[in-house]
Amino acid sequence: MSKMKLKKEVKPKKEENFFQSIINTIKILPQAILFVMIINGIAIASFVVPTGSMENEVMTGDFLFVNKFKYGPTTPQVVPILNIPLPFYKFPGFWEPEKEDVIVFIYPGDRDEIEASQFQYYLKRCIATAGDTLEIKDKVVYVNGKKYPLPENGKFIPHYGDRMAGYPYGTTWTLNNYGPLYIPKKGDKIDINLDNIRQWDTFIRREGHEITIDRNSVFVDGKATTKYEVERDYCFGMGDNRDNSEDSRSWGLIPYDNVVGTPIVVYWSWDTDQPISNIISKLASTRFERIGTFID
Numbered sequence: 001m002s003k004m005k006l007k008k009e010v011k012p013k014k015e016e017n018f019f020q021s022i023i024n025t026i027k028i029l030p031q032a033i034l035f036v037m038i039i040n041g042i043a044i045a046s047f048v049v050p051t052g053s054m055e056n057e058v059m060t061g062d063f064l065f066v067n068k069f070k071y072g073p074t075t076p077q078v079v080p081i082l083n084i085p086l087p088f089y090k091f092p093g094f095w096e097p098e099k100e101d102v103i104v105f106i107y108p109g110d111r112d113e114i115e116a117s118q119f120q121y122y123l124k125r126c127i128a129t130a131g132d133t134l135e136i137k138d139k140v141v142y143v144n145g146k147k148y149p150l151p152e153n154g155k156f157i158p159h160y161g162d163r164m165a166g167y168p169y170g171t172t173w174t175l176n177n178y179g180p181l182y183i184p185k186k187g188d189k190i191d192i193n194l195d196n197i198r199q200w201d202t203f204i205r206r207e208g209h210e211i212t213i214d215r216n217s218v219f220v221d222g223k224a225t226t227k228y229e230v231e232r233d234y235c236f237g238m239g240d241n242r243d244n245s246e247d248s249r250s251w252g253l254i255p256y257d258n259v260v261g262t263p264i265v266v267y268w269s270w271d272t273d274q275p276i277s278n279i280i281s282k283l284a285s286t287r288f289e290r291i292g293t294f295i296d
Contacts, residue, residue, distance in 0.1 A: 045261060047104055047121060050272075053239030053246065054123055057102065057153040058295060059287070063268035066104050066261040070095050074260055090257055097235045097259050099143065100151070101126045102295055105237070106258040111167050111251045114205045123263070124237030124247050125151060130185030130256070134236055136178035141238075152296070154240035165249040168199045175242070175249055183253065188230040192218050200228065202252070207231045232257060263295040 049062040058064070068074065072093030097103055103126050109116035128134040128143050135141075139156065141148040165173045173179065184190065184203075192200055197218050201211050207230075209221050217224040234253040239245025248254065271285035 046267075047123070047261075047263065049123060052244060053241050054102070054125070055153075055241040055244075056155060057125075057151060057240050058123060058263065058266075059269060059290060061270050061272040061287070062266045062290060062293075064263040064295065065265050065267055067264050068261040069093075070262055071097065071103075071256075071259050090260070096233070096256055097126045097129060099127060099129060099132075099148070102263055103235075103237065103254075103259050104261045104263060105254050106260060108206065108252065108254060108258055111169065112202055114202060121260070122237070124239055124245070124254075126235045126254075126259075127238050128183050128236040130183055130233035130235065132183045132236075133180050134178075134183065135180040136176060139176045139242065150242075151240050154242065157241075157243040160243040167248065167250055167252045169202075170196075170199055173249075178249055181236070183236055184230045184234050186230055186233050190228045190230065191226060192220075192228050193226060194218060204228055206255075235259070265295065266290050266293040 045066045045068050047064045047066045049058050049060055049064065052060045070093060072091045074090045075088055102123065104121055104123050107116050107120040107122045127141060127148055132143050133145075134143055141150075162174045162176045165171070165175050165178050168181070190200060192204075194213060194217075197211065197213060204211055204220065212219045212222070219225070220228060233256040235256065236248045237254050238247045238249065269287040269290035270282060271287075274282045274285045276282055
């Protein structure tokens with residue numbers, strides 16, 4: 001009786017399995033990044049609150065899911081992980097910013113900057129929209145002559161002194177006594193002249209135009225004019241923590257085009273003062289009571 005020869009099963013080497021796993025991971029990584037970029041641009045994004053300007057509605061160290069669909073999907077602003085900026089386009093949204101909305105927006109830059117020195121997301125409450133007139137009298141906000149109530153979780157710092165507001169250029173307004181300021185809307189015609197052009201210079205340049213002056217006239221794109229037609233709608237953002245907020249009172253108006261979303265819910269929260277290198281202390285600082293908090 002002949003003996004059957006059995007083939008010995010050759011097990012793949014561990015090294016081959018390891019390298020094959022790496023190759024497979026590299027193959028699917030671009031697809032995963034693309035998927036994250038699409039979802040991040042169209043529907044839901046994640047945002048970490050860096051400052052306490054919106055306390056106590058939103059706390060420093062809160063991780064938020066942000067609804068980006070409401071004000072219009074966008075193309076991805078950066079490549080995830082690599083943080084490489086990309087050309088940006090915002091599609092029309094179903095809604096526009098409204099008073100009392102908490103908004104996430106692309107920071108337009110400091111008062112005198114044509115473009116922000118670095119790409120940043122900011123979080124504030126929209127308290128006035130295009131066509132409104134805003135004024136603050138002894139810390140009380142008025143919009144179109146009507147008192148705008150302090151948000152439910154808003155606050156002032158006891159015995160905190162007043163300080164200069166900064167925007168617009170040339171005023172002596174303070175954070176507590178501000179305005180009245182008209183919020184421009186698309187199609188408005190603004191009077192410009194040698195006396196007020198410094199106030200409107202950055203605004204007009206941000207809309208994509210060149211400003212020059214001589215002793216007699218103001219020139220927009222090389223043409224002498226006394227009127228400028230506004231090309232975008234704007235809103236005014238303030239922090240709920242009124243005394244500890246760098247907002248539109250300091251650096252200026254927010255174009256609707258810059259508003260990318262509104263926060264929905266806190267999905268994680270911890271103390272940002274704890275260094276990530278000390279992971280035990282970092283995890284111990286987790287604010288479990290904040291997780292699941294909806295933002296209003």
